[in-house]
Amino acid sequence: MIRFDSSHLHQPLTSASKSLRLVIAASWIFVGAACDRLPGKPPPNPAPVISVATTAGFEAMWAERCTGCHGADGQMGAGLPMRNAEYLKAVPDGEMFSIIRDGVPSSRMPGFGGNAIGGVSDEIIRDFIKGMHTTWASSEGSNVSRGISWRPSDATGDIARGASIFAAKCAACHPAEQKVPVLEGAMPDQLIAGSVTDPFYLRLVSDQHLRSNIVFGRTDLGMPGAAGPFRGPDGGEVTGGLDAADVADLVAYLASKRNTWPSGPEVEDGAP
Numbered sequence: 001m002i003r004f005d006s007s008h009l010h011q012p013l014t015s016a017s018k019s020l021r022l023v024i025a026a027s028w029i030f031v032g033a034a035c036d037r038l039p040g041k042p043p044p045n046p047a048p049v050i051s052v053a054t055t056a057g058f059e060a061m062w063a064e065r066c067t068g069c070h071g072a073d074g075q076m077g078a079g080l081p082m083r084n085a086e087y088l089k090a091v092p093d094g095e096m097f098s099i100i101r102d103g104v105p106s107s108r109m110p111g112f113g114g115n116a117i118g119g120v121s122d123e124i125i126r127d128f129i130k131g132m133h134t135t136w137a138s139s140e141g142s143n144v145s146r147g148i149s150w151r152p153s154d155a156t157g158d159i160a161r162g163a164s165i166f167a168a169k170c171a172a173c174h175p176a177e178q179k180v181p182v183l184e185g186a187m188p189d190q191l192i193a194g195s196v197t198d199p200f201y202l203r204l205v206s207d208q209h210l211r212s213n214i215v216f217g218r219t220d221l222g223m224p225g226a227a228g229p230f231r232g233p234d235g236g237e238v239t240g241g242l243d244a245a246d247v248a249d250l251v252a253y254l255a256s257k258r259n260t261w262p263s264g265p266e267v268e269d270g271a272p
């Protein structure tokens with residue numbers, strides 16, 4: 001009969017044996033954890049949901065639905081830059097909710113809730129606004145608006161006075177017709193931002209859009225808000241900001257240009 005001697009199994013472990021067992025145990029822990037990252041493993045079903053009230057969730061929804069008009073980081077887009085702490089604090093959450101949910105009539109701002117195709121719930125829109133404040137409205141306002149309300153009052157602006165203010169403080173950067181450099185190697189004036197009296201442009205934007213740009217400026221493009229300073233007709237700096245009446249007059253003047261003809265010839269982008 002063959003006897004199996006198991007007495008060695010009860011002998012104390014050597015240091016080498018203990019180390020080997022620790023390495024093996026650690027290896028199994030690593031393998032178990034790494035299984036969640038193995039190629040071909042399906043994602044969790046359902047996938048984890050990140051609330052749009054958080055920065056990560058807000059940025060994901062912004063990238064999907066807002067970047068095309070308002071810029072990838074809330075700036076440098078065709079629409080108003082939303083990454084503006086002063087603007088976000090000036091607009092009540094209820095008004096922001098209505099704009100996002102229902103859109104803005106007679107503008108290019110669509111609604112993302114209600115009966116919109118692919119729309120989201122009211123709860124998600126409210127959380128999205130919370131996420132926007134968490135991400136972009138934490139810094140102190142710079143007072144570029146001089147405290148002027150983002151919404152217009154019932155008072156009607158004076159078109160003639162608006163034209164005078166525009167000529168004195170706006171036309172140098174927004175001429176009716178931008179002249180193309182004719183000298184080889186000449187650089188265009190970086191402060192020239194193009195016409196805002198062109199009727200084709202004005203038919204694309206609302207009076208509120210014009211007002212928000214005048215009051216809060218476009219810091220991403222170097223345009224001052226109501227606080228100024230502005231550029232005068234001679235290219236020099238014009239101090240002294242705008243007040244609420246000035247803003248109303250400027251909007252009235254620009255709005256009066258919607259149904260006019262262009263002051264200069266229409267050309268393709270980049271053409272002289």
